[in-house]
Amino acid sequence: MKHVGIDVGGTKCFGVSVDEYGTVLQEVRYPTPHASELIDLLASMFHELEGETTLGVGVPGLITADGVIKASPNMKGAHNIAVGPELRERLGIAVHVENDATSAAFGEWKAGAAMGARDAVMVTLGTGIGGGIVMGGELQRGANGFAGEIGHMIVERDGVECPCGRRGCWERYASGSALARLSGGTDGMTVFENFHAGDQDAAHVVATFAEWIAEGLASLTNICDPEVIVIGGGVIESFATKIDLLREKFSSALYSSAMRPHPRLAPASLGERAGAIGAALLVADSTS
Numbered sequence: 001m002k003h004v005g006i007d008v009g010g011t012k013c014f015g016v017s018v019d020e021y022g023t024v025l026q027e028v029r030y031p032t033p034h035a036s037e038l039i040d041l042l043a044s045m046f047h048e049l050e051g052e053t054t055l056g057v058g059v060p061g062l063i064t065a066d067g068v069i070k071a072s073p074n075m076k077g078a079h080n081i082a083v084g085p086e087l088r089e090r091l092g093i094a095v096h097v098e099n100d101a102t103s104a105a106f107g108e109w110k111a112g113a114a115m116g117a118r119d120a121v122m123v124t125l126g127t128g129i130g131g132g133i134v135m136g137g138e139l140q141r142g143a144n145g146f147a148g149e150i151g152h153m154i155v156e157r158d159g160v161e162c163p164c165g166r167r168g169c170w171e172r173y174a175s176g177s178a179l180a181r182l183s184g185g186t187d188g189m190t191v192f193e194n195f196h197a198g199d200q201d202a203a204h205v206v207a208t209f210a211e212w213i214a215e216g217l218a219s220l221t222n223i224c225d226p227e228v229i230v231i232g233g234g235v236i237e238s239f240a241t242k243i244d245l246l247r248e249k250f251s252s253a254l255y256s257s258a259m260r261p262h263p264r265l266a267p268a269s270l271g272e273r274a275g276a277i278g279a280a281l282l283v284a285d286s287t288s
């Protein structure tokens with residue numbers, strides 16, 4: 001059986017059809033439309049990915065268990081859009097709509113870097129920070145489907161302003177945009193190039209950035225006690241999982257570091273496809 005998954009991003013909608021193991025069979029992409037045209041686009045993408053029987057959709061923001069987008073910070077006009085109910089009625093198939101980072105976590109758990117783990121946390125360090133939590137062999141959604149918003153853990157009370165309306169959220173200190181802020185405006189790629197070339201200022205910025213990432217990972221470990229933390233998100237992905245600096249900072253930030261097993265830090269393995277693959281497998285999982 002084949003399944004369709006579509007990841008609705010800030011700029012593009014990326015769709016795949018996959019087999020039951022998450023192997024990608026076909027993929028399409030379109031620019032993300034205004035929220036009022038989203039349902040039409042999703043329906044036409046589903047038809048373009050032929051021969052499938054279920055549809056999973058990953059969307060940034062707060063999504064109810066029934067598939068209604070309550071709020072999506074990066075999509076204009078996205079309030080109370082009944083994506084799940086409308087698509088179910090229009091297409092006559094099983095449709096599941098999930099937070100995009102939760103979908104990506106599910107993808108990495110079922111078909112990527114966290115495969116086989118019973119307890120895992122996925123952290124996506126992008127413009128903001130997204131996440132997903134698997135505990136006891138189950139994806140955690142919470143009472144309303146809003147669990148896993150790890151980027152909005154407060155790490156500094158009255159700290160830097162966040163688009164969510166609060167201050168001091170972790171994503172303001174440990175995301176791609178945070179790195180640019182810490183470096184005084186230099187983009188992430190350049191900071192890492194300068195760091196690898198031995199630049200002292202870049203080394204200081206990277207060390208501070210690593211500390212902020214480590215603080216959040218340590219808190220997540222205190223809460224979830226995962227065996228693996230999968231880290232995704234472009235430039236930061238290569239930094240976060242390859243240099244020893246982050247592991248050192250993480251190790252020293254852990255509670256009772258010397259007396260416990262340390263979670264493995266693993267790079268995400270599905271790349272930009274994680275959200276779409278996860279969305280496809282999520283609905284497959286919930287209908288099987």
Ligand SMILES: [Zn+2]
Nearest residue numbers: 152162164169
């Ligand atoms: Zn926030």
